Amino acid sequence: MRPAIFTARGVTKIYEMGEVTVQALRGVDFDLFEGEFLVLLGPSGSGKSTLLNILGGLDVPTSGEVLYRDHNLTQADDAALTLYRRDHVGFVFQFYNLIPSLTARENVALVTEIVEAPMQPEAALELVGLGHRLDHFPAQLSGGEQQRVAIARAIAKRPEVLLCDEPTGALDITTGSLVLEAIARVNRDLGTATAVITHNAAIAGMADRVVRLADGRVAGVHTNSQKISVSELQW
Amino acid sequence: MLLRRLRILDRKLVRDLWAMRGQALAIAVVVGAGVTMFVTYLSNFDSLQRTRAAYYEEARFADVFASLTRAPLSLEPRLRELPGVTAVDTRVVADVTLDVPAMTEPAVGRLISLPDAGEPRLNGVYLRSGRWIDPARPDEVLASELFCEEHGLAPGDSLTAIINGRRRRLTIVGVALSPEYVYAIRPGEIVPDTRRFGIFWMNRRALASAFNMEGGFNDVSLALAPGASVGEAIAALDPLLEPYGGRGAIPQGLQVSAWTLENELSQLQTFGFLVPLIFLGVAAFILHIALTRALALQRAQIAAMKALGYSNGTLAWHYIKWALVIAAAGAAGGVVLGAWLGAQLIDLYNEFFRFPRLSYRLSAGVAAASVAGSLVVAALGAQAAVRRAVRLPPAEAMRPEAPARHRRSPIERVSTGVALPLAARMVLRNLERQPGRALISVVGIAFAVAVLIVGMAFIDVMDALMNEQFTRLMRQDATVGFVEPRSARAVYDVRHLPGVMETEPMRTVPARLRAGSRTRTLAITGLPDAPRLNRVIDRERGPVTLPRDGLVLSRMLGEVLAVGPGDELQVEVLEGRRPVQRMRVAMLIDDTLGLNAYMRIEDVTRLLREGDTVSAVALTLDPAEQERFYDQVKAMPAVGGVSLREATLRNFREMMAENMNLQISINVIFAAVIAFGVVYNAARVSLSERSRELASLRVMGFTRAEISLMLLGELAVLTAAALPVGALIGYLLGQLILLGFNNEMYRLTFVFLPGTVAWTWLIVILAAALSGLAVRRRLDRLDLVAVLKTQE
Ligand SMILES: Nc1ncnc2c1ncn2[C@@H]1O[C@H](COP(=O)(O)OP(=O)(O)O)[C@@H](O)[C@H]1O
Numbered sequence A: 001m002r003p004a005i006f007t008a009r010g011v012t013k014i015y016e017m018g019e020v021t022v023q024a025l026r027g028v029d030f031d032l033f034e035g036e037f038l039v040l041l042g043p044s045g046s047g048k049s050t051l052l053n054i055l056g057g058l059d060v061p062t063s064g065e066v067l068y069r070d071h072n073l074t075q076a077d078d079a080a081l082t083l084y085r086r087d088h089v090g091f092v093f094q095f096y097n098l099i100p101s102l103t104a105r106e107n108v109a110l111v112t113e114i115v116e117a118p119m120q121p122e123a124a125l126e127l128v129g130l131g132h133r134l135d136h137f138p139a140q141l142s143g144g145e146q147q148r149v150a151i152a153r154a155i156a157k158r159p160e161v162l163l164c165d166e167p168t169g170a171l172d173i174t175t176g177s178l179v180l181e182a183i184a185r186v187n188r189d190l191g192t193a194t195a196v197i198t199h200n201a202a203i204a205g206m207a208d209r210v211v212r213l214a215d216g217r218v219a220g221v222h223t224n225s226q227k228i229s230v231s232e233l234q235w
Numbered sequence B: 001m002l003l004r005r006l007r008i009l010d011r012k013l014v015r016d017l018w019a020m021r022g023q024a025l026a027i028a029v030v031v032g033a034g035v036t037m038f039v040t041y042l043s044n045f046d047s048l049q050r051t052r053a054a055y056y057e058e059a060r061f062a063d064v065f066a067s068l069t070r071a072p073l074s075l076e077p078r079l080r081e082l083p084g085v086t087a088v089d090t091r092v093v094a095d096v097t098l099d100v101p102a103m104t105e106p107a108v109g110r111l112i113s114l115p116d117a118g119e120p121r122l123n124g125v126y127l128r129s130g131r132w133i134d135p136a137r138p139d140e141v142l143a144s145e146l147f148c149e150e151h152g153l154a155p156g157d158s159l160t161a162i163i164n165g166r167r168r169r170l171t172i173v174g175v176a177l178s179p180e181y182v183y184a185i186r187p188g189e190i191v192p193d194t195r196r197f198g199i200f201w202m203n204r205r206a207l208a209s210a211f212n213m214e215g216g217f218n219d220v221s222l223a224l225a226p227g228a229s230v231g232e233a234i235a236a237l238d239p240l241l242e243p244y245g246g247r248g249a250i251p252q253g254l255q256v257s258a259w260t261l262e263n264e265l266s267q268l269q270t271f272g273f274l275v276p277l278i279f280l281g282v283a284a285f286i287l288h289i290a291l292t293r294a295l296a297l298q299r300a301q302i303a304a305m306k307a308l309g310y311s312n313g314t315l316a317w318h319y320i321k322w323a324l325v326i327a328a329a330g331a332a333g334g335v336v337l338g339a340w341l342g343a344q345l346i347d348l349y350n351e352f353f354r355f356p357r358l359s360y361r362l363s364a365g366v367a368a369a370s371v372a373g374s375l376v377v378a379a380l381g382a383q384a385a386v387r388r389a390v391r392l393p394p395a396e397a398m399r400p401e402a403p404a405r406h407r408r409s410p411i412e413r414v415s416t417g418v419a420l421p422l423a424a425r426m427v428l429r430n431l432e433r434q435p436g437r438a439l440i441s442v443v444g445i446a447f448a449v450a451v452l453i454v455g456m457a458f459i460d461v462m463d464a465l466m467n468e469q470f471t472r473l474m475r476q477d478a479t480v481g482f483v484e485p486r487s488a489r490a491v492y493d494v495r496h497l498p499g500v501m502e503t504e505p506m507r508t509v510p511a512r513l514r515a516g517s518r519t520r521t522l523a524i525t526g527l528p529d530a531p532r533l534n535r536v537i538d539r540e541r542g543p544v545t546l547p548r549d550g551l552v553l554s555r556m557l558g559e560v561l562a563v564g565p566g567d568e569l570q571v572e573v574l575e576g577r578r579p580v581q582r583m584r585v586a587m588l589i590d591d592t593l594g595l596n597a598y599m600r601i602e603d604v605t606r607l608l609r610e611g612d613t614v615s616a617v618a619l620t621l622d623p624a625e626q627e628r629f630y631d632q633v634k635a636m637p638a639v640g641g642v643s644l645r646e647a648t649l650r651n652f653r654e655m656m657a658e659n660m661n662l663q664i665s666i667n668v669i670f671a672a673v674i675a676f677g678v679v680y681n682a683a684r685v686s687l688s689e690r691s692r693e694l695a696s697l698r699v700m701g702f703t704r705a706e707i708s709l710m711l712l713g714e715l716a717v718l719t720a721a722a723l724p725v726g727a728l729i730g731y732l733l734g735q736l737i738l739l740g741f742n743n744e745m746y747r748l749t750f751v752f753l754p755g756t757v758a759w760t761w762l763i764v765i766l767a768a769a770l771s772g773l774a775v776r777r778r779l780d781r782l783d784l785v786a787v788l789k790t791q792e
């Protein structure tokens, strides 16, 4: 078996908001292996984003242990997490989160400026099929295009993992397909381990492995014997 | 393209600033206003201080001054031997009544001796025009520049002095300046009267023979070695002069011109520091508001950048740079404008401070300090906002902000039944939803009112000062001063002058007050126990009746000497038999001008161990007889000078008009600029926050007028709430400034009239209306699609 990039054991997360506490994760064991394409499936509120944020170093668990290779993320401080995100992780968010005052190229350059040996921003945009939209501002791009810029921005640093939180959540089917294509291509061509969150079970078919979350727990893990391509997905 | 070469974050900075350029400009203007004032005032202060230092040095301005009745010249060598003394100059100085052509009221001339050969050893006389006097011609004089300008006198002209009862023609051959009369104030007056006080330098022999001073002198100046103790020199000088009627030596710092100049300078410094500081504080506050709001809109961007691996430090610096760029732009403009205004202002000081040359100089230090100060203030204003925004955990910031919890507003709940229009309901709910935010906006706009009040109230403050001094306190029309103290019969002589209605005797006596190691030399004023003309007034308690057996001191003098009611002072009289006696401080009064010490007139004469004597008579005049009074009093022997309330008031007004009015105008203009900046900023902030919501409403079919009403209604409510708050803040700031402003010369009361408040409100309402208009134009151009398409 391929070596694991992430190893999470017994991860819990409790949000306290005044008197109410929300248990978002209730003891999750989770692995992500090198080069793997993984889909995290589950109903809204099941804890998918929470888990992904913890893996990506945006948040810390209440208890449990998360290893990135041999680094223990649970013991890292804020500065260490920042460095970790900068050097190893690529993020894609549901709402793209592009900087509106920067062009597509500049949004990508925002990342390539601060990491070592990045791709050229143009090459990254070419890879997601936006080589012709370099100097457009986010407001001049469609939702799908914006999301592909976000993917280019995430992969331009040549990250070891690509974490995508409902990348197609705000998109229609055709546009969503283009975005998923781009993600799949990165996974295939660059070998970047990829975890994609969705609540759309149809997307699960394109994964190597599917992890189902329900109510803050892992409800099942399923390995696809055969991956299907984006164009064959039944939406 | 320049932008290309910038780092990505800096490109973002430039574009973000450009997107909020109106707001950025408004803030930059506010910062610029503060910096302009800093530069204007402090560069003037700096220029005056340098000029003063250079002049005192160049003109050999003495370190110690003393006047006496008469001492023989043989005393001079002993003076030279005093500790620390490097130079001694003795002179003959006499005040005379002048008869100036085309002026009915009498003027005072001070005659100062010039050595027969060469220049004075100390207190050099600078010849502006004409020539030096010819020792062979006893009637030739040099005349002070201000007096000549005032009367259009030039070398070759002459005027008449009444010397020892005899009229004598003096011919002006030169126009001159002296470091002793940079600020020419007549003894016993509170403001300079350039029309009625002239300084004349004449040959020593001529002057000495007119005043029986041959082989003697009545004025001493000493120069001390650097580092020598002034106190020791005075302590050694006084006993030497005492047998000759020495009236107590004073250090340079207490010499009238030097003291006044110093007070003016320190006032310029506080004024030039505190007021701009307040303005900059306001700039920092609105920068804080603007940035807090702008950063709230960038929440998701900040989170994304953190997710991409940008550190808190990098992001914080990025946003602090926003503030710094804005402040730097404002500061640069402020330095340029301040240098220009400063150069204008210096001409004004030239009007009543006379230096051989007063040149304006903006030192690099002042410019750099102003810029650095504004950057620091901007960074301080920004840092709290930035820190809060950047600290937010990225996972949290990524989540869309929960929809605000709305409720029916209390006004709606109270007024059930009455259906408020939708726009009004939305305005109220919005304000209620974020009371903290509304409060900050209110405080921001209130600052606009406050700076205007601070700027404008000084007109009222000065009026109150004049009213206090010239209506409540000085009720006499004129004061006739005698050369020597005279018996009480002199009061009757004055009463018989034409037009004199009411008289009141005064007995002033030069004395040194000593409390421990602290001393002050001044004139104690003896007055009737309940004076009607020369009233003694406490700013709180009103007219004061002088108590028996005790001194009444200005509170400021009490502070200088560190004494309070019940404490004892040593009073060393500096004339006549020179008694020394311990006296009790009966009362401190909170008065307005100068440092004063009062006693009952009978207590003064008892202290002096003499019969009833007077040194001056205050009187009221029948206006119809004024001319005849002037004529006769000019000819009256033994009269040293006549001071006129009208003239004093006029001089005071002129001085204020020249000095304060320009400063006040500058303050008011910049306060107005700031008010506009603040209000415009408040309007723009709420526009950018609400544009999404308003665009959604437009999409739903609301008209432009309807959504404008919602936004502008909110602005109107905030402005209305800010007006009274601003008056309160303005009052507090005014008090604060006066704490720094009050000195030995003036004590001001911070007051403002309802009319002033009305003006400030009007200006702010106008600013709000114009800002509203600008915002309204933006609302009309709101790009619905663009606003809704991009997730912030
Ligand atoms: N910052 C937070 N504060 C409070 N509750 C939170 C926070 N983030 C997530 N939650 C709660 O935790 C649970 C899991 O959320 P999330 O991981 O976002 O679910 P998913 O992404 O699967 O929809 C939800 O009930 C959500 O309301």
Ligand SMILES: [Mg+2]
Residues within 6 Å of the ligand: A048, A049, A050, A165
């Ligand atoms: Mg989610």
